Amino acid sequence: MTNRRLVLKTACAAGATALASSPLSTWAQSGTVKVGLIFTMTGPFASTGKQLEAGARHFLRENGDTFGGKKIELVIRDDAGQPDQAKRIAQELIVNDKVQVLGGFSLTPLALSVAPIATQSKTPSVVFVAATSSVIDASPYFIRSSFTLPQVTIGVAEWAPKNGIKSVVSLVSDYGPGLDAESAFKERFMLNGGTIKAAIRVPLRNPDFAPYLQKVRDEKPDAVFVFLPAGVGSLFMKQFSERGLDKAGIRLIATGDVTEDDILNEMGDVALGVVTSHHYSAMHPSAANKKFVESFKKANGGKRPNYMAVAAYDGMRVIANALKSTKGETGDALLNAMKGQTFESPRGPVLINGQTRDIVQDVYIRRVERVGGELYNVEFETLKAVQDPGRNH
Numbered sequence: 096m097t098n099r100r101l102v103l104k105t106a107c108a109a110g111a112t113a114l115a116s117s118p119l120s121t122w123a124q125s126g127t128v129k130v131g132l133i134f135t136m137t138g139p140f141a142s143t144g145k146q147l148e149a150g151a152r153h154f155l156r157e158n159g160d161t162f163g164g165k166k167i168e169l170v171i172r173d174d175a176g177q178p179d180q181a182k183r184i185a186q187e188l189i190v191n192d193k194v195q196v197l198g199g200f201s202l203t204p205l206a207l208s209v210a211p212i213a214t215q216s217k218t219p220s221v222v223f224v225a226a227t228s229s230v231i232d233a234s235p236y237f238i239r240s241s242f243t244l245p246q247v248t249i250g251v252a253e254w255a256p257k258n259g260i261k262s263v264v265s266l267v268s269d270y271g272p273g274l275d276a277e278s279a280f281k282e283r284f285m286l287n288g289g290t291i292k293a294a295i296r297v298p299l300r301n302p303d304f305a306p307y308l309q310k311v312r313d314e315k316p317d318a319v320f321v322f323l324p325a326g327v328g329s330l331f332m333k334q335f336s337e338r339g340l341d342k343a344g345i346r347l348i349a350t351g352d353v354t355e356d357d358i359l360n361e362m363g364d365v366a367l368g369v370v371t372s373h374h375y376s377a378m379h380p381s382a383a384n385k386k387f388v389e390s391f392k393k394a395n396g397g398k399r400p401n402y403m404a405v406a407a408y409d410g411m412r413v414i415a416n417a418l419k420s421t422k423g424e425t426g427d428a429l430l431n432a433m434k435g436q437t438f439e440s441p442r443g444p445v446l447i448n449g450q451t452r453d454i455v456q457d458v459y460i461r462r463v464e465r466v467g468g469e470l471y472n473v474e475f476e477t478l479k480a481v482q483d484p485g486r487n488h
């Protein structure tokens with residue numbers, strides 16, 4: 096058995112003790128801070144890893160890599176979308192690579208499997224994606240730089256009944272964020288006089304939407320409200336148009352996960368007019384965003400940043416700002432310095448709420464339009480400083 100494997104085996108066997116006793120303070124004295132990033136780089140959700148890695152690297156490219164006297168060294172690993180793998184990698188990163196900060200976690204189950212490791216080892220961990228409301232409660236060492244599903248769902252749930260949509264069938268991925276979206280939509284839509292005709296849940300992995308879309312058609316709602324995680328939207332759009340739902344007069348409303356910026360152009364005309372609510376559009380009309388989109392595209396072969404890239408970019412900023420204010424100290428001091436930060440993100444102004452450790456941000460209502468020959472989510476209404484409403488239920 097190699098020494099590395101032996102260390103890991105010992106760490107796994109001893110669990111909390113081994114993780115808690117890793118010599119973090121010794122490492123914190125060197126001139127480097129190691130940040131372990133766990134992304135999904137292979138399998139059906141690989142597009143998320145590409146955007147996340149590009150966003151994280153872009154932050155360091157634009158801002159330099161040294162903060163509070165410490166040089167940030169990224170250690171990036173692929174979890175292949177598998178919770179067991181994410182957990183094992185988190186353990187290895189802490190015990191073998193001696194990382195002092197963790198980040199990443201593209202799907203909720205991945206963040207949940209890493210949570211006990213973050214807690215036992217007292218490692219500040221920035222959730223770049225996992226957007227189920229309760230994820231933040233899974234570890235006191237979690238800080239979230241992305242969004243929550245209830246936070247981005249209530250906007251479209253309020254917009255719909257004011258715009259001629261009185262009955263809806265909801266269709267969501269059958270796991271944490273989908274269930275959050277389903278219940279947040281239902282509650283807010285019904286409060287505003289709407290009716291839910293059916294609530295459909297589709298499998299997260301390898302979904303075939305055809306039978307579910309047939310059920311939507313049969314129900315004849317004014318609209319279908321959809322949440323699907325990043326990477327699945329274009330397949331859904333294709334099947335939505337193949338089943339003729341658009342021609343049957345059923346409108347499509349969604350969270351912005353479905354019309355994500357980097358694949359929106361591939362979806363084609365069927366996406367035109369789709370109304371979504373979300374916290375980031377590549378078309379967000381601020382000087383900070385224009386600069387971000389231009390420089391990101393330049394550095395990434397013309398690829399557009401989506402909300403994943405922005406969350407990783409801002410996640411790295413949270414880490415960098417915290418290092419600046421602790422003058423390079425890690426551990427609990429770094430965690431505390433992550434709380435309460437405010438800054439202007441490419442998405443707009445944001446706050447990391449010091450009590451909840453969750454992000455507070457503007458949420459926009461957007462419509463897919465053609466601008467200069469390309470499809471964009473064009474923002475037309477803003478809900479200011481939205482907290483996650485999910486945990487107040």
Ligand code: PHB
Pocket residue numbers: 201202203204224225226227272323324325352
């Ligand atoms: C999640 O699994 O929490 C998740 C992933 C991708 C999204 C939204 C939520 O776009």
